[in-house]
Amino acid sequence: MDYEQQRKAGSSSSSSSSSSSSPCSVPLLESSSKGTASIAQTLGNIIVSVIGTGVLGLPFAFRIAGWLAGLFGVIIVGLCSYYCMLLLVQCRRKLSSEEESMDLKSYGDLGYKCLGRTGRYVAEFLILIAQCGGSVAYLVFIGQNLSSIFKGYGLNLASYIFLLVPIEIGLSWISSLSALSPFSIFANICNLLAMAIVVKQDIQKVVGGEFSFRDRTAITSNIGGLPFAGGMAVFCFEGFGMTLALEASMKDKSSFPKLLATVFTGITLLYASFGFFGYMAYGDQTKDIITLNLPHNWTSIAVQVGLCLGIIFTFPIMVHPINEIVERNLGKGKWFRKLHHNSEYSTTRIGKYAMYMTRAILVVVLAVLASYVPGFGVFVSLVGSTVCALISFVLPATFHLVLFGSSLHFWQRALDICIFSCGLLFAAYGTYNSVVGV
Structure with missing residues (x-):
């Protein structure tokens, strides 16, 4: 999600810019306005x-929708996501050309220029909810994997989630989150390892004669399965909070659309292949997190433990923007400012304790919410169908229509209206399906 992605992009840039750079060196996005990132750096940042x-839930989405519907769904979501990212870039370039001194650094800034305060509030609210949803999904993911690894200990998913609370509270108190950014890369490496193991298992089933293509559903007969799977796909492609920062960080900004197209083509093919092979490997037994289908051997356990460790240490990065928004709004109150600061530059001890307390409360609230989530797949589909769909499709189309208006060609205006309308319908129907169950 938005802030986590910024941190991951920063860690990727700092590690690739100099072999002597530490993970705590200044991240790319802190100097994005200078436009110093090379094509290779930006490529890596887009990928991470x-x-x-969320990619580990794609095989389950293919099981729900069917392999043919899943393939088309991933491709369509990938194309729409790429197009809407370009809309954001076009909007920022138009505003920058009209006012050279304008520096649009965030989605909220763009929303403000397009729709005023309402646009900023809506964009930032949706990103805040998306961060909360991503944080809860992290906890559910860890809880389900730990439950799978440590079977027979009498602990349920909620128990494992609450065992993590003291650790996450302590990590949320760390002031320099860039020290945790290498764990984001570590978690991504574990994602790739898990994907490789799933493909390996599929090949073994085919070679061993345990595989029958005719037993796999092409298109589900349950129409509700299509938007459910679509929500999971949208969640996997959600990276819109980073679009403006990534484009602004490039030295050669004119090459960004072509680079984005190349990366999205590769990621879309990767997602489609992984979802297809995962479903082919396990069929109707495919679980909402594909690692739960892996054999209980040391290789699979090592990958699951690695995934959990990586996510445990990147969880504070995910919740940090939530903390910032909460603390910024609390800071608007005079009583809190007096409590927190005794001068312009110094923070009182009571103020520090208040900050620690609010962050601890946030972790506990997220853990409580995670303990009530019925499953990773259902929740990811819900988040993807609601806030991710609105952020990814509805807002970019709206901003583009507002800024360009009558200057758009008929087909461009029609396409924006179509994306806007379909995004709203998808959010409404996808939410209904996720809530009532497929």
């Missing part, structure tokens, strides 16, 4: 911004 743990 888009690919996350």
Whole structure:
């Protein structure tokens, strides 16, 4: 999600810019306005911004929708996501050309220029909810994997989630989150390892004669399965909070659309292949997190433990923007400012304790919410169908229509209206399906 992706992009840039750079060196996005990032750096940043743990739920989405519907769904979502990212870039370039001193650094800034305060509030609210949803999904993912690894200990998913609370509270108190950014890369490496193991298992089943293509559903007869799977696909492609920062960080900004197209083509093919092979490997037994289908051997356990460790240490990065928004709004109150600061530059001890307390409360609230989530797949589909769909499709189309208006060609205006309308319908129907169950 938005802030986590910024941190991951920063860690990727700092590690690739100099072999002597530490993970705590200044991240790319802190100097994005200078436009110093090379094509190779930006390519890596786009990859780590888009690919996350949601990809491990794609085989389950293919099981729900069917392999043919799943393939078309992933391709369509990938194309729409790429197009809407370009819309954001076009909007920022138009505003920058009209006012050279304008520096649009965030989605909220663009929303403000397009729709005023309402646009900023809506964009930032949706990103905040998306961060909360991603944080809860992290906890559910860890809980389900730990439950799978440590079977027979009498603990349920909620128990494992609450065992993590003290650790996550302590990590949320760390002031320098860039020290944790290498764990984001570590988690992505574990994602790739898990994907490789799934493909390996599929090949073994085919060679061993345990595989029958005719037993796999092409298109589900349950129409509700299509938007459910679509929500999971949208969640996997969600990286819109990073679009403006990534484009602004490039030295050669004119090459960004072509680079984005290349990366999205590769990621879309990767997602489609992985979802297809995962479903082919396990069929109707495919679980909402594909690692739960892996054999209980040391290789699979090592990958699951690695995934959990990586996510445990990147969880504070995910919740940090939530903390910032909460603390910024609390800071608007005079009583809190007096409590927190005794001068312009110094923070009182009571103020520090208040900050620690609010962060601890946030972790506990997220853990409580995660303990009530029925499953990773259902929740990811819900988040993807609601806030991710609105952020990814509805807002970019709206901003583009507002800024360009009558200057758009008929087909461009029609396409924006179509994306806007379909995004709203998808969000409404996808939410209904996720809530009532497929």
